[in-house]
Amino acid sequence: MSYIFAGDAKFIIEHTEVHPSHEGQGLGRKLVQAGVDFAREKELKIIPLCTYAKSIFDKTPAYNDILF
Secondary structure (H helix, E strand, C coil): EEEEEEEEEEEEECCCCCCHHHHHHHHHHHHHHHHHHHHHHCCCCCEEHHHHHHHHHHHHHHHHHHHH
């Protein structure tokens, strides 16, 4: 997962990718979850520009607290 900080209080998830041989194992979701955990720990917000990350955020209302 690649991300970039957008100021002091938020970061943008730009891209999430899993090697094709590991697709379907939930690793992409784990990467997004790691970003969510980091944001909560550091009291940051996330802007999910990556289409995969955005789809996970759309399906997971529990992540609404960290959306920018």
